[in-house]
Amino acid sequence: MSDTNTIISPENLIYKKTDVLLDNTMHYCPGCSHGTVHKLIAEVIDELGIQETTIGIAPVGCSVLAYNYIDIDWQEAAHGRAPALATAVKRLMPEKNVFSYQGDGDLAAIGTAETIHACNRGENIVMIFINNGIYGMTGGQMAPTTLPGMPASTCPAGRDVSHDGAPIKISELLAQLPGTCYVTRQAVHTAANVRKAKKAIRKAFENQQANKGTSLIEVVSTCNSGWKMSPVQANKWMEEHMFSYYPLGDLKDE
Amino acid sequence: MAKAKGAIVVDTEKCKGCGVCVSTCPTQVINLAADVNGKGYHYAYMGNPDACIGCANCGVICPDTCITVYRAKPVKA
Numbered sequence: 001m002s003d004t005n006t007i008i009s010p011e012n013l014i015y016k017k018t019d020v021l022l023d024n025t026m027h028y029c030p031g032c033s034h035g036t037v038h039k040l041i042a043e044v045i046d047e048l049g050i051q052e053t054t055i056g057i058a059p060v061g062c063s064v065l066a067y068n069y070i071d072i073d074w075q076e077a078a079h080g081r082a083p084a085l086a087t088a089v090k091r092l093m094p095e096k097n098v099f100s101y102q103g104d105g106d107l108a109a110i111g112t113a114e115t116i117h118a119c120n121r122g123e124n125i126v127m128i129f130i131n132n133g134i135y136g137m138t139g140g141q142m143a144p145t146t147l148p149g150m151p152a153s154t155c156p157a158g159r160d161v162s163h164d165g166a167p168i169k170i171s172e173l174l175a176q177l178p179g180t181c182y183v184t185r186q187a188v189h190t191a192a193n194v195r196k197a198k199k200a201i202r203k204a205f206e207n208q209q210a211n212k213g214t215s216l217i218e219v220v221s222t223c224n225s226g227w228k229m230s231p232v233q234a235n236k237w238m239e240e241h242m243f244s245y246y247p248l249g250d251l252k253d254e
Numbered sequence: 255m256a257k258a259k260g261a262i263v264v265d266t267e268k269c270k271g272c273g274v275c276v277s278t279c280p281t282q283v284i285n286l287a288a289d290v291n292g293k294g295y296h297y298a299y300m301g302n303p304d305a306c307i308g309c310a311n312c313g314v315i316c317p318d319t320c321i322t323v324y325r326a327k328p329v330k331a
């Protein structure tokens with residue numbers, strides 16, 4: 001006989017949803033990395049006790065509704081403009097904790113200029129970058145981050161580097177800029193990686209509190225719907241294909 | 255030494271049956287139900303409750319934060 005029922009009691013609780021995460025059911029596809037990263041941001045905000053002083057900047061992309069899930073103040077940016085809006089918010093209210101949350105289509109395609117210039121200016125903000133190698137929301141089109149040979153709805157035969165160029169390693173590029181203090185690449189496909197990614201997000205917020213400049217956390221992610229795989233297959237595919245092009249680890253930590 | 259014993263509670267209505275908890279569990283505790291919830295998803299449940307060690311991996315990895323984890327304090331012999 002199992003003693004499950006006796007174990008389920010408040011004094012044995014070791015993991016539960018943080019109250020900073022609202023009870024709304026997320027609109028994301030089953031297994032989507034966006035949900036996992038939202039949870040980590042909420043947990044960090046909870047642990048640092050900054051719920052009342054944090055302002056998120058939501059992007060355009062699948063995470064356009066991020067403000068429905070994390071119980072803080074938010075602003076919604078036009079596509080790709082989150083770093084510009086984060087700049088304004090942080091400069092007007094330097095006592096607030098400000099972060100942008102952006103996909104690869106948002107941060108590394110339409111918003112490339114805003115991304116690079118905010119990082120180059122060393123804006124004292126946190127940028128969370130969900131790199132799933134595709135435009136998830138609009139139907140899985142090729143993004144600047146799509147891997148060579150990787151199929152997408154606008155390149156069904158796979159990305160042809162001779163025609164489309166090589167995928168952009170935006171984090172490597174941003175790590176070159178003097179304004180960034182912390183650039184790291186993480187993933188959330190295993191429990192160990194989730195725990196590491198959370199530490200990185202926490203460190204980024206602490207950097208902001210220490211006025212160190214821009215911290216960028218890239219999370220190599222899956223878009224299992226766009227990739228046309230099950231969530232578990234997508235995690236495996238990511239491990240086998242994405243990590244060799246986008247290796248995990250810190251690119252800069254000053 | 256007493257082995258830690260755990261248990262999980264799944265919010266079965268919120269669960270989308272993505273299955274990442276099933277593959278992350280080190281002791282194969284979790285199954286997806288043959289039955290579906292109100293949204294039509296095969297929700298996760300403790301198919302093998304005796305094997306749970308309360309590591310919290312499933313709770314940590316769940317994208318929809320549907321899993322609450324408990325671990326009994328080891329009893330000193």
Ligand SMILES: Cc1ncc(C[n+]2csc(CCOP(=O)(O)OP(=O)(O)O)c2C)c(N)n1
Nearest residue numbers: 060061062079103104105106134135136137
């Ligand atoms: C100015 C403008 N151009 C194009 C679009 C269409 N659009 C909406 S989301 C999106 C891409 C989002 O991809 P990504 O940032 O990778 O986020 P994901 O959905 O994958 O999370 C595009 C092109 C738009 N909403 N606004």
Ligand code: SF4
Nearest residue numbers: 029032062136223224
């Ligand atoms: S389309 Fe892709 S990125 Fe968007 S919610 Fe679904 S899995 Fe996530």
Ligand code: SF4
Nearest residue numbers: 279306307309310312
């Ligand atoms: S707490 Fe650990 S052992 Fe128990 S069901 Fe979750 S992953 Fe499996």
